[in-house]
Structure formats: structure tokens, C-alpha cells
Amino acid sequence: MRKVIYTTGLMAALTAFSSCKKYLDIVPVGKVVPTTVEDFRQEMDGAYTIVTYDKGLVSYRSDEIKMNESRSGDVNQLKPNYFWEENVGTGISTYNWRANYQQIFYANHIIDAIGAATEGSQAQKDQLAGEAYLLRAYTHFNLANLYGKPYNEATAAADKAVPVITKVDLQKATPRNTVKETYDQVIADVEAGLKLVNVDQFETAASYRFSRLSGLALAARVYLYTHQWDKSLSAAKAVLEKKPVLVDFNKSSTLPTMYSSSESLQALEQHYTSNAIQTAFVSDQLYALYDAAGDLRLKIFYGKDSKQNNIILKTSNHNSFRQSFRVAEMYLVAAEAAAHLNQPNQARSYLNELKKHRLTPEFYQAEVARLALLTGNDLLKEIQDERFRELAFEGHRWFDLRRTTQPQIVHTVKGRTVTLQAGDPRYTVKIPTDAIAGNPLLAE
Numbered sequence: 001m002r003k004v005i006y007t008t009g010l011m012a013a014l015t016a017f018s019s020c021k022k023y024l025d026i027v028p029v030g031k032v033v034p035t036t037v038e039d040f041r042q043e044m045d046g047a048y049t050i051v052t053y054d055k056g057l058v059s060y061r062s063d064e065i066k067m068n069e070s071r072s073g074d075v076n077q078l079k080p081n082y083f084w085e086e087n088v089g090t091g092i093s094t095y096n097w098r099a100n101y102q103q104i105f106y107a108n109h110i111i112d113a114i115g116a117a118t119e120g121s122q123a124q125k126d127q128l129a130g131e132a133y134l135l136r137a138y139t140h141f142n143l144a145n146l147y148g149k150p151y152n153e154a155t156a157a158a159d160k161a162v163p164v165i166t167k168v169d170l171q172k173a174t175p176r177n178t179v180k181e182t183y184d185q186v187i188a189d190v191e192a193g194l195k196l197v198n199v200d201q202f203e204t205a206a207s208y209r210f211s212r213l214s215g216l217a218l219a220a221r222v223y224l225y226t227h228q229w230d231k232s233l234s235a236a237k238a239v240l241e242k243k244p245v246l247v248d249f250n251k252s253s254t255l256p257t258m259y260s261s262s263e264s265l266q267a268l269e270q271h272y273t274s275n276a277i278q279t280a281f282v283s284d285q286l287y288a289l290y291d292a293a294g295d296l297r298l299k300i301f302y303g304k305d306s307k308q309n310n311i312i313l314k315t316s317n318h319n320s321f322r323q324s325f326r327v328a329e330m331y332l333v334a335a336e337a338a339a340h341l342n343q344p345n346q347a348r349s350y351l352n353e354l355k356k357h358r359l360t361p362e363f364y365q366a367e368v369a370r371l372a373l374l375t376g377n378d379l380l381k382e383i384q385d386e387r388f389r390e391l392a393f394e395g396h397r398w399f400d401l402r403r404t405t406q407p408q409i410v411h412t413v414k415g416r417t418v419t420l421q422a423g424d425p426r427y428t429v430k431i432p433t434d435a436i437a438g439n440p441l442l443a444e
Helices: 008-019 037-048 054-061 072-082 097-116 122-147 179-196 212-225 229-242 274-278 284-288 297-301 327-340 344-356 361-371 376-391 397-403 433-438
Strands: 065-067 264-266 280-282 302-304 310-312 409-413 416-420
Touching: 037 097, 037 122, 054 065, 054 072, 054 122, 054 274, 054 397, 065 072, 072 274, 072 409, 097 122, 097 433, 122 179, 122 212, 122 397, 179 212, 212 229, 212 264, 212 327, 229 327, 264 327, 274 280, 280 284, 297 302, 327 344, 327 376, 344 361, 344 376, 376 397
Parallel strands: none
Antiparallel strands: 065 280, 280 310, 302 310, 409 416
16 A cells, blocks of 8 residues: 655664664664754654554453463463453563654654755645654654543643643653643643644555545544544534545445545554454454344445454454554444434434435334334433444444443453452553653653
8 A cells, every 4th residue: 555665764763762862873884864854754654554453452351352262372462452451471462662752752853843844845844844743743642542541621730641742852761741741742732733734535555644534534533532522523513524434344345444545634653463363253242242143244344254253344454454444443433422412313314324224214214213213321322332333443442332331341261260349440551551651751
């Protein structure tokens, strides 16, 4: 889908990051650090190539996966997360703290230096700066939802999240910022980025880049997580006004999770390694949430292996399945925000529009009648269930559980059963020990 470009700027940044020297002290053999707009475009594209697989790993903590016990070696690597344990020894799958901050490093450099770039237009410079702000916002947002406590207005000013890094300074050890400070910076960066990006949406081959539409989608998601329902609804509406298209499963079995899908807003992240996706079956709880006769997603998203286990078709470790924002999510964001704003008719309208494209006509009509009776918490629960059905295995479920009900979850594998209690502190992932070893302030 996209070409991995190693450029002068990217190599300079990697060298600087690895050696902890100042960025401008690094001059690769035969080349200098980025100076032209094209140099900075290549550096920005290099930042996009970084893959963490964190959301695929954290999905093992949620209620969407049942482990494939026949893959014993992979089960042993993934089991600690399945049982809500981290930092328990060698040979286990771990989160990539460093890669996230590498992305932030690139974004910070571009924000600081793009103004002086040569051989390009102001519009090109603005677009690159806007992308960098949005990438920095999204990376901090993802980090906060892994390692910070869930957002709560009453406690956000005291709860710990992650270091917020907005300047290129590789020699400074930075403590954890609070949840409020982290989200304040995320929102400031989203708003700054949206003022600068001027490409509505990139062509498919470059759809990993942040655009005006994917920036608005990010805004809708961030405002939803911070309970700014009116702003979330407004941003989601702005996306849907420009791009309302949904794949109709009554006419097509095309997966909307592929980067080339007409639903795609930004095809950036790849969530699963080959080991992680092959060790994941669909949980019984999730599979039972689809209507067997009327929900077309059941056959398009999933299949059966030779032993009749429910396998996942909607994503894989293949490059074609990169996805960060898509249209279906915006319908669900709009529905949830409208429900919180006590606008049930509008919430149902968005929810029904999605269901119309996912259900048989007969079942859709029955669903419209059922939803017409739902209000308040019952309607919100239906929206959350629909998010579970529609967005499973796309990096949403663990974050959704954290920000909503934080229910009890029970996992069993190889004869061992472990329970995550409702509201358990283990809904927050521990910062990796190697990150703390490099920066002891993270332990505070």
C-alpha cells in the first residue's frame, strides 16, 4: 500500500534518537539534515512508518478474544496480557514505549523546523506542520489510554498519565504529566493541526497521512473521550457531511477495514503481528452479540477453521489491513454524543443508518422498531454494543471498556482462570520496566 522511504531526515533522526545527541549535531555521510519541503515530507512519511502493535496486544486484555490454545508458543508470549500481567519476565510480548516517543520526536522536529524549509509553498509547509501536530496528538492520546488512568473530570488533574513531550530535547528526563495535562495538550494539538492541514483527503496510496477529514475524525474521538459531547457531535457531523459513504453488506462483501475501502478516512495503523492475530479467536461473548440470521457482519467479518473455531477475517497482519479512522466509527461517535446530549431521535438516526448497511432488510426493520423504544442508558448500552460489533479488533474495545463501564472480565486458558474485577486498577497498563530504567521519574 505505501512505500517505506528512508530519507536523509529520517536517518538523521534515528541516529540522533539512538545516540542521545542533539539532532542538529548529526550529519549523515554525504548528506545534511532536512532543509527542503520535500526533505520534510520524507521525514514525515518516515514517522508514519513506525508500527507499535500496542493496540493488538492490549486487545488481549479485553473481552473480544478467546485464545487459540493450539499455538502453545504464542500463547505463552501473549498469556501475561491475557491475564492482565506485565513486566513478568523475558520472552513475552511487550508494549513499544520507545516507538511511540520516536513518532513524537519526529513530529516535534517538523513542527519546530518546517517554517524555515526551502523550495516549497506555504500551503505545503502548513500541511506538514498540521500533520505533525495531529500525529503528536494521536500518539499522546494512545499513550494516555494505555498507561494513564481513564479520563474522569473529577480526578483528571491528579491522575497520572504519560510524559507530554513537545520539544526536541533528548537529554531531559521528563516525569509523567497528569491525565488533564495530557488531554489538554492533545486537544491543543488537534486544534492547531486542523487550522493548518489543507488536504481534505489523500489518494488511497497516501491515505496513511493525516488530512482534514481524518483530523476531524480524531477530534471527534478525543472530544468523545473527554465528554465534550457537543464538540464531538459537531466534528463527527463535519466528517459525515463530506464523506457519509458506508459499504452495503447486502450488495458487497468488501471488508471496510482494508486501506482501500471506500469507508477509509486514514489507513495508518496495523494492530496485529502474525503471532497475535493467529492466536486470537473471536470470544464467545462477542460472537453471540451478532444476530445469527440477520446480521451480515457475522459471515463477512468472521469464518470457521477446520475445528469450527470462530476465526477473524476482518483484520490480519497483512499491510492491506491498515486502518485508524473510518466512516462507520463516525456514525457511532455521532450516535453516542447525541445520546449524551439527550437527543435520542438523532442518536437513533445515526445508529440506524449504520445498521441499514450491515443487516438484512427484514432484520433492519425489526431493529428500527426495537431501537425506537430505547432511551437513556438503554440507548447508550445499545450504542456501546454496536461499537463492539462493528469496531471489534480495530483497536477500540479495550479503550471503550476503560472509558465506560470497566466491567468484570474472566479469562481462561490452559486450565487457568483469572478475573479482572469491575473497576480494577489493571485497566491501566503498567509502564514498561525498560522505560523506567531509562527514566526513573516514570516510576513516580
